[in-house]
Amino acid sequence: MGRGLTGVVVALAVLAVGCCAAEWSDDFDGTLKSEWEWVREVPWNWTASERVGYLRIFTERGGLLLDTNNARNLLLREAPSGDYTIQTYVEFEPTADFQMAGLLIYDDDDNFLMLGRAYCARCGGNKIYFDYEEDGESLGGEWLTTPTLDCAYLKIVKQGSTYSGYYKEEDSDWTLVGQYHDVGVRAEGVGLAAFEGSDTDNWLDADFAYFLLKEEEEEEEEEEETAQAPSAPPVIVAPPTIMVIEVVDIPSGPVYASRVVECVRCSRWSEPEWVLGPPCGAGGAPRIDLLHDLRNWQGCWVGLDYRGRLVVEMEHPFTDGPGVDLRVYEFVSEYETGPGSELVDWFSVAVSADGENWVSVASNVAAEEGGDPIGYVAIDLAPYPGTYRFVKVSVTMMLDWDPFIDNPYLGTEVLAIEALYPTNE
Secondary structure, three states: OOOOOOOOEEEEEEOOOOOOEEEEEEOOOOOOOOOOEEEOOOHHHEEOOOOOOOEEEEOOOOOOOOOOOOOOOEEEEEOOOOOEEEEEEEEOOOOOOOOEEEEEEEEEOOEEEEEEEEEEHHHOEEEEEEEEEEOOEEEEEEEEOOOOOOEEEEEEEEEOOEEEEEEEOOOOOOEEEEEEOOOOOOOOEEEEEEEOOOOOOOOOEEEEEEEEEEEEOOOOOOEEEEEEOOOOOOOOOOOOOOOOOOOOOOOOOOEEEEEEEEEEEEOOOOOHHHHOOOOOOHHHOOOOOOOOOHHHHOOOOEEEEEEEEEEEEEEEEEEOOOOOOEEEEEEOHHHHHOOOOOOOOOEEEEEEOOOOOEEEEEEEEOOOEEEOOEEEEEEOOOOOOOEEEEEEEEEOOOOOOOHHHHOOOOOEEEEEEEEOOEOOO
């Protein structure tokens, strides 16, 4: 029989395929797939772009075990209804009680299974742990001593109501960590978790290389169907498109940050949104009178710890104009630490039109202009012609400065970001 496309009867057969696996994965190539959802998301404490090919979650104080039901940045997608396997690779080296990074099968904060590299002092420290909690009660805690202290391949296999947790290293076989039978958790989501779980502020990085979900499909019976090959689709002529051009008024004065895109390693003394708008008070005047105590400036600044980064979107695009074009406001060093202090808050500044491609416009600078207590870095964009919408501030330190000896949380307090020449281009 010929195989022309017109007027031909095509026999379609769906053959028995046995038990096969449908796969879904995310390789974290700079973005997250749309199926993911966050539980208690803190957007500036995770990134899929800082390390190429990895999702990095910065641990925060909190957890899931027993009454500690406040873990943030749980990344989940819908769990299959049947049997399945989830798998990941994580680089993480915990050093204090209940720090954890790994796989999560989750119904809610009191009903979950969790397999990951974690730390428990009374259990022997940094190991692979497989925890099971139902209705807020711990029903199991299996662990496995491992020779490698900072990475792990992890896998959970669901077969009916039995869940098995496995661990392996590069070029080795899977080793069973533990197995739970008759599990009553209604798994709504599967995914990844990383949290501090202790009273310390260690800012650990949990780097996940991928997430893989294999869903076991039921055997399909053989069936045969006869169908008519589709005829050519009708030609549809679309009506002419009427373009509507929106006219946006350009502000006559400076514009400020209007949205926080990312804040990595933000100080726990501040909120990222405090950087939005102009510096505190009219003309940079403080909102309160008590000076020389940063904690009393609540609402004025966002602090960036060591290796911290802040990305904001400005309320209008901006460009080069006469003289200074961009100002980043920050406390002057003498206000923070006294005259003659060498502990200056150094940072770098970059601008972008799309939030992805960046142009460095200032490196290793500090607030010098302005007056005590609020200073600023003045940037001329003349060497960098173009129209920009995003600004990034990154904490940098001098080469002879050791953050772990001097102060691991010393960073930059950004009060505002100001663009002097907005444009509609």
